[in-house]
Amino acid sequence: MTTRDPDRLVAAAGRGDPNQDQHFLVDDRVLDRIPEYASAFDLSHVLEIGPGAGALTDRLLAVSDHVTVIERDAALVAFLETEFAEAVADGRLTILEGDAMEIDLPEYSVCISNLPYGISTAVTFRLLRRQRPAVLMFQAEVAERLVATPGTSDYGRLSVGAQHYADVEIVEPVPPEAFDPQPAVDSAIVTVTPRTPEYEVPDDQAFLDLVKALFTQRRKTVRNGIRNTVHISGIEHPEAVIDALPDSIVGKRPDALEPAEFAEIAVTAARIDA
Numbered sequence: 001m002t003t004r005d006p007d008r009l010v011a012a013a014g015r016g017d018p019n020q021d022q023h024f025l026v027d028d029r030v031l032d033r034i035p036e037y038a039s040a041f042d043l044s045h046v047l048e049i050g051p052g053a054g055a056l057t058d059r060l061l062a063v064s065d066h067v068t069v070i071e072r073d074a075a076l077v078a079f080l081e082t083e084f085a086e087a088v089a090d091g092r093l094t095i096l097e098g099d100a101m102e103i104d105l106p107e108y109s110v111c112i113s114n115l116p117y118g119i120s121t122a123v124t125f126r127l128l129r130r131q132r133p134a135v136l137m138f139q140a141e142v143a144e145r146l147v148a149t150p151g152t153s154d155y156g157r158l159s160v161g162a163q164h165y166a167d168v169e170i171v172e173p174v175p176p177e178a179f180d181p182q183p184a185v186d187s188a189i190v191t192v193t194p195r196t197p198e199y200e201v202p203d204d205q206a207f208l209d210l211v212k213a214l215f216t217q218r219r220k221t222v223r224n225g226i227r228n229t230v231h232i233s234g235i236e237h238p239e240a241v242i243d244a245l246p247d248s249i250v251g252k253r254p255d256a257l258e259p260a261e262f263a264e265i266a267v268t269a270a271r272i273d274a
C-alpha cells in the first residue's frame with residue numbers, strides 16, 4: 001500500500017506553528033516504524049492525539065480498521081476532512097476537533113501519537129488511567145524521566161506515576177531533523193504496556209498525591225518530607241505514620257525509594273488515618 005508523502009501533506013496543510021506545538025514528522029522511516037512498535041497491541045481502534053497534517057494518521061489507517069484523531073487546530077481539522085474524505089466517508093476515520101485535555105476520550109484499543117509536547121505529561125496521565133497500551137513520541141528529556149529508576153537524577157514523580165500503571169520503555173531516539181519545523185530538543189518514542197503493580201495502594205490518587213508530596217522535598221529524608229507536605233499528601237497523623245514505618249524507608253531520600261516503598265507509606269497512612 002502506498003503512503004502519502006509527508007512533505008506533500010505539510011506543504012498542503014500549511015507549515016506548522018511551533019507556538020502551537022506543531023512539529024510535523026516528515027521522516028518516512030520513523031513514520032513507518034511507529035505502527036510497528038504497536039504490532040503486539042490490539043490495533044482495532046487507534047486513538048491519535050494531535051494528527052497535524054496527517055502523515056502518521058495515514059500510516060495508522062494502513063494498519064487499523066478504525067482511527068480516531070483529536071486535533072485542536074480548526075484549520076488542520078478542515079484540511080484532514082478534505083485530505084482523508086474517503087476514510088471519513090467509509091467510517092474508518094473519525095476526526096474530533098478539540099483540546100485533548102478537555103474532550104471526552106472515546107473507547108480505543110491503543111493510542112499512537114506524536115504528542116504535542118506542551119501537554120505531553122498531563123495527557124499521558126489521562127491515557128495511563130485508561131489502562132490501554134500506547135506508542136508515544138515525547139521530548140527525550142521527558143522520556144528519560146518516564147523510564148527512570150531509583151537512585152538516578154531523572155527519577156521522580158513522573159517515573160513512579162507512569163510505572164505505577166505500566167511498563168514504559170524507550171524504543172527509539174528521534175533527532176530534530178525528523179520534524180518540520182524542527183523542535184529545539186531531541187525526541188524519543190516510548191512504548192507503554194499496561195499492567196497491575198506488584199504492590200497494593202489505598203487508591204491511585206492517594207498514592208500519586210503522596211509521591212508528588214515527597215518529591216517536592218527531594219533533598220530531605222522521607223521522615224522530614226512526610227512532616228513537611230501534609231498539605232499535599234493529605235496525611236492527618238504524620239508522626240504516627242513515621243513511627244510505624246521502618247528506618248530503611250523514612251531514613252532515605254525519596255529519590256532512593258522503590259515504587260513499592262512509596263506504596264507502603266501510602267498504605268500505612270491510610271490505615272492510621274482511617
Ligand SMILES: C[S@@+](CC[C@H](N)C(=O)[O-])C[C@H]1O[C@@H](n2cnc3c(N)ncnc32)[C@H](O)[C@@H]1O
Nearest residue numbers: 023024025050051052071072073099100114116
Ligand atoms: C507534534 S505535532 C504532531 C503532528 C503529527 N501527528 C505528526 O506527527 O506529524 C502535535 C499536534 O497536536 C496539535 N495539538 C496541540 N495541542 C493540542 C491539544 N491540546 N489537543 C489536541 N491537539 C493539540 C497540534 O496542532 C499539532 O497538530
